[in-house]
Amino acid sequence: MTTTTQISQEQQVTTGATIWLTGLPSAGKTTIAYELAGRLRDEGHRVEVLDGDEIREFLSSGLGFSREDRDTNVQRIGFLAELLSRNGVKALVPVIAPYADSREAVRGRHRTGGTPYLEVHVATPVEVCSVRDVKGLYAKQAAGEISGLTGVDDPYEEPASPDLRIESHTQSVQESAAALHALLTERGLA
Numbered sequence: 604m605t606t607t608t609q610i611s612q613e614q615q616v617t618t619g620a621t622i623w624l625t626g627l628p629s630a631g632k633t634t635i636a637y638e639l640a641g642r643l644r645d646e647g648h649r650v651e652v653l654d655g656d657e658i659r660e661f662l663s664s665g666l667g668f669s670r671e672d673r674d675t676n677v678q679r680i681g682f683l684a685e686l687l688s689r690n691g692v693k694a695l696v697p698v699i700a701p702y703a704d705s706r707e708a709v710r711g712r713h714r715t716g717g718t719p720y721l722e723v724h725v726a727t728p729v730e731v732c733s734v735r736d737v738k739g740l741y742a743k744q745a746a747g748e749i750s751g752l753t754g755v756d757d758p759y760e761e762p763a764s765p766d767l768r769i770e771s772h773t774q775s776v777q778e779s780a781a782a783l784h785a786l787l788t789e790r791g792l793a
Contacts, residue, residue: 622693680700
């Protein structure tokens, strides 16, 4: 006799992958990640969203925003994502990760482990992000209350050749998540 637990375990899709969504603050990375996560879960995938703000609070709370600290933060997240991915989880990672070499090191870790990795650039212009200003960072920077805001007075190195570029300012969250889902399907990951 088959139990409900056995059925749900059998129906789960266990191909792991890391889907790294990079972009400026307020670009829409986290919103797109959660929209995609819901869709993937509905299809039976094991999914975790490694939200950059939550990681900073719980795993990287002692780090600042120097280049070295940002790199350390990205490497910690990359390690966790690869660990989850090689164990059958889709790790959705909406993290700014402003430096190309840090992102490439994470990609290299995945390549070495034979774990699928996709880089998605949520390419929202800074002017749009500053209007969205979800966390009030752009307003604080403009008022001189903070400095080192990625894309304003701290660098953001756009991916040269991401697996997907999403212009979230020209489409809905659902359309952005659907484009990413289509890429996963094309790559045999959804």
